[in-house]
Amino acid sequence: MSVQERKARERADRERLILATAREIAEQHGWDAVTTRRLAERIEYSQPVLYSHFRGKREIIGAVALQGATEMAAALRAAASAADGPRARVVALARAYLDFAARSPAVYDAMFQLDGGLAFAREDTPEPLKDAFAALLESLGEVAGDGVDPGLFTELFWAALHGLATLTRADRLPPAETGRRVDLLVDRLAVL
Amino acid sequence: MSVQERKARERADRERLILATAREIAEQHGWDAVTTRRLAERIEYSQPVLYSHFRGKREIIGAVALQGATEMAAALRAAASAADGPRARVVALARAYLDFAARSPAVYDAMFQLDGGLAFAREDTPEPLKDAFAALLESLGEVAGDGVDPGLFTELFWAALHGLATLTRADRLPPAETGRRVDLLVDRLAVL
DNA sequence: CCTCGACCCTAGCACCGCTAGAAAATCGAG
DNA sequence: CTCGATTTTCTAGCGGTGCTAGGGTCGAGG
Helix, strand or coil, rough: CCCHHHHHHHHHHHHHHHHHHHHHHHHHCCHHCCCHHHHHHHHHCHHHHHHHCCCHHHHHHHHHHHHHHHHHHHHHHHHHHCCCCCCHHHHHHHHHHHHHHHHCCHHHHHCCCCCCCCCCCCCCCHHHHHHHHHHHHHHHHHHHCCCCCHHHHHHHHHHHHHHHHHHHHHHCHHHHHHHHHHHHHHHHHHCC | CCCHHHHHHHHHHHHHHHHHHHHHHHHHCCCHHHCCCHHHHHHHHHHHHHHHHHCCHHHHHEEEEEEEEHHHHHHHHHHHCCCCHHHHHHHHHHHHHEEEEEECCCHHHHHHHCCCCCCCCCCCCHHHHHHHHHHHHHHHHHHHCCCCCCHHHHHHHHHHHHHHHHHHHHCCHHEEEEEHHHHHHHHHCCCC
């Protein structure tokens, strides 16, 4: 049985390589540059090998999105737990979110801009996505204010962050004053 | 000289036809379905004709985006002027914005999601885009609150609306409670 | 050692955005 | 009205895309 185990391990390794390479190309040159040919050449296999791991490019994007969700959840929790008091925690959370989007735009795109074939806001939503939302909820729920559904509040706060992230990165908003926008967002939305 | 005038008029007509057709296909089947071949066939000309009007597909998207900006500005002003009082005005504005995004998703994408080769937030930004932002500013400036830059406040409010619009349409947020999210947004962000 | 099945690659499909160069239509001058 | 010039349009094709059918290679199990 050891042969099969080795093969399974090698397959898993190769799958990780595919995803890491896709991420690398996407971060460097954008998702449009992630073509099946280029990706195949980089991992030193032919194109059909990709299709033995993923149904197609969309599923590769989806897999990167799930990785990203796990990493984002960790980053958000790390930032929140390093801050003292509700306001500092929310500011740290918001900054960590925008930081993630700015530092890993390709992964952020995979999660929220592109079609990775993932289901959101449903019971069959993949666990990493639910957990990333949960990471937001943990810090934001306590500042939702009386009589306001924490889930709804988190959705709104998230939408605002998402808007800031995408509009800034698409050069729709000047990036210089991101800090002031975050301060204003927290001051107004959060009930401290 | 009348011959040239007629030709110019026919050219302008055809350009309008191109844009209207591109919009139609995009609204029905998404921008991915707007291919130069399909577009050319629909207008009953060959592909190269498209390139005598626009540099390429990107410029077609940009032209649709400018149309959309003009229409959005009008819709926002109409909604705002039909409401009495600051709060009603802001709520009407937000609803009109989200309504526009929901009703004309392809045009909204052309404006804010896709690359139409347009410059934003700069002095050489096309007039329609500046005017759409101005339409937001007109209603939002009066509820920015003391000591808060109206421009910055408008940017933040816009980002929140943009986040709600895109996340809702991409099935990242359940659409059922859009109304409650808007109410919460206005209650918290606007200083009345 | 040999067979057979898992694995992988070559080659190709239909489509994309875009363009060079030939063909057709239209114009103005004689 | 005719004919050359000019503008306009089309045919055909390039290099690229995501994806897949089919044949060959090579190693594992008997």
